[in-house]
Amino acid sequence: MRELTNAQQKIIDTIKDGLIVSCQAKKDDPIYMPGIITKMVESAIWGKAVGFRIDTPENIKEVRPITNLPIIGLWKIHRKDSPVFITPTLEAVQQVIEAGADIIAVDATDRIKSDGKKAYEIIQDIKVAYPEILILADVRNEKEAEQALEAGAHMVAPTLYRFNENPKSIDSPDFEMLAKIVRASQGRGFVLMEGKINTPEEAIESLYLGAHAVVVGSAITRPHLTTLRFSRKMNKYESTMPLFY
Numbered sequence: 001m002r003e004l005t006n007a008q009q010k011i012i013d014t015i016k017d018g019l020i021v022s023c024q025a026k027k028d029d030p031i032y033m034p035g036i037i038t039k040m041v042e043s044a045i046w047g048k049a050v051g052f053r054i055d056t057p058e059n060i061k062e063v064r065p066i067t068n069l070p071i072i073g074l075w076k077i078h079r080k081d082s083p084v085f086i087t088p089t090l091e092a093v094q095q096v097i098e099a100g101a102d103i104i105a106v107d108a109t110d111r112i113k114s115d116g117k118k119a120y121e122i123i124q125d126i127k128v129a130y131p132e133i134l135i136l137a138d139v140r141n142e143k144e145a146e147q148a149l150e151a152g153a154h155m156v157a158p159t160l161y162r163f164n165e166n167p168k169s170i171d172s173p174d175f176e177m178l179a180k181i182v183r184a185s186q187g188r189g190f191v192l193m194e195g196k197i198n199t200p201e202e203a204i205e206s207l208y209l210g211a212h213a214v215v216v217g218s219a220i221t222r223p224h225l226t227t228l229r230f231s232r233k234m235n236k237y238e239s240t241m242p243l244f245y
């Protein structure tokens, strides 16, 4: 396990065994209105979350003044020439950090970015430019987790497990993958569980399997998706869950 600064260790200790709420809304979501992310964060604080996952520098700046709890920051940037969309450039990393994030989340898969580099290569660049920031590697499998930790990430999460060769709108967590990632990360870094955790029991199962903390998004902060989760089962799967949200 790599050495942590006191500030980094404090963040790791704060989130241990806790719930991190992903507070995100796109401008075309039915729930969107100015100030909505702050309201989500206030609700998560009320509900005893230990941290937040926030998209865009703009939203991070908005919520930073209302909490000292750890913020995982990212910036989703979708481009036509690459499937990599979670904080894909060093400029995006810089803006997320300057906005006040404590942890930077990046796509650390081995997919190719617009600049021709593999996504995980951004980790080395972040280590050079921002040696103090904690890095969370969003990956698809245990091989990518190992690769990201090797490159210098402090934490990994299977956030992108649905985005393989044939991206699928799977609507349940992949616990087997979590267990493999935990084994591959032993003694090298921390594992967060993330992706389709829909119930408290699934969060507990994640901790049992070795997750350091659990990130939950849609089930808590996206009522339209939670509605669709109910209705699609009730209409015998006539509707599908969207891949991106």
Ligand SMILES: CC(=O)N[C@H](C=O)[C@@H](O)[C@H](O)[C@H](O)COP(=O)(O)O
Binding pocket: 022, 024, 053, 074, 159, 160, 194, 195, 196, 197, 215, 216, 217, 218, 219, 244, 245
């Ligand atoms: C794949 C992707 O874009 N994930 C995003 C990452 O920031 C978020 O939209 C998710 O809400 C977050 O990962 C939590 O996952 P879930 O919402 O399934 O609990």
